[in-house]
Amino acid sequence: MIGELLIIFIGVVLVNNFVLVKFLGICPYIGVSKDLKSATGMGVAVIFVMTMASAATWLIYHYLLAPSPSNIWFRILGDGIDPSSFNFAYLRTIVFILVIAALVQLVEMIITKTSPALHHALGIYLPLITTNCAVLGVTVLNIDIFFKEGQAVPWSLLKSLTQGFGAGVGFTLALILMASIRERLELADIPPSLRGAPIAFLVGALMSMAFLGFSGLI
């Protein structure tokens, strides 16, 4: 069990890194990687929201949308009806994006009330996370991998949480590495037309090549 979770975690941090291999969350990767401090802030906020979103969307999919015997609509109304007639899986995209938007708002409100210091550090990054495709990406991926025909695989919730947390860690790893390199690049002699975004993509190419080296790991 622990081994299985560890494989999921390492798989999503190194082998299938969300930014460098799967191309999820490229916008913040290029936009927020100019200095190390904001990269760290963004990374921590993303880990937090991804883990929460993985749990929330798993629960909603399992109990409200999927055509399984544990579907709440089936339990209330399903006397003698086949559970597959309660299949709301096609609402996945709409429901998930709304859940993520609400969650981000909720997290922001809680942090503002309980910890002004944390809010000061993460505040400006939280609204950006709603449209970070890595967050919606990990929740959809969880459903694709950890549900078979609408039925949750064993330990599905724990696996989803691990994948959500790992994806956030992988994102943060890529973001922090990128920010550290770009701080050095400030002093480098770059051809004028490559300054800014182009050189960031070329650095991304080299990092992505390095991460390809992990591909035989699991």
Added chain:
Amino acid sequence: MIVQTFTKGIFQRNPVFILLLGLCPTLAISTSVKNAIGMGVAATFVLVFSNLFVSLIKNLIPKKIRIPCYIVVIATFVTLVELFLEAYLPDLNASLGLFVPLIVVNCIILGRAEAFASRNPVSLSMADGLGMGVGFTLALVLLGAIREVLGSNALLGYELIPGFRPAMIMILPPGAFLTIGFLLGFFALIRARREKREREMTKSK
């Protein structure tokens, strides 16, 4: 006016190369021209219709909750695309994979809804959506063509030069970063040249 709004999205304000929006699908999908066209058409459909509806209901939406409203409109059309692809084009659906539902968070679409459709009439908003969509598709196809030719020695699935061994790296993830990095650098170079020429012309006058 409508024609101008349409062409603006293709060149001067190309969403990918100038505004740097919608990069995730651009990099991930551009492994072949076929995928690029599929993604481009799907995103254009969503763009045109979300712009149309946002423009229609712009006066009904309270200012404070406008972003969630836009997201619901966009997500509805994305779900339509998802169901359509699943039913009629399962192959394309499989190769686009995760990036079909992720059209929802494509910043081009939300960006145009907020910046253009919410303050312009219906016809202009549709033209803007179509222009941005075509611009996005062209960018995807350009990237896809470069990567497919160099990475698998083919264009639209047809082999180009028999016996040529393609550079696999171009269709792997690093190839996407390399291609867009050099393309952006190339466009910046052209822009710099043109500005320099214009400066010299004004000086000589």
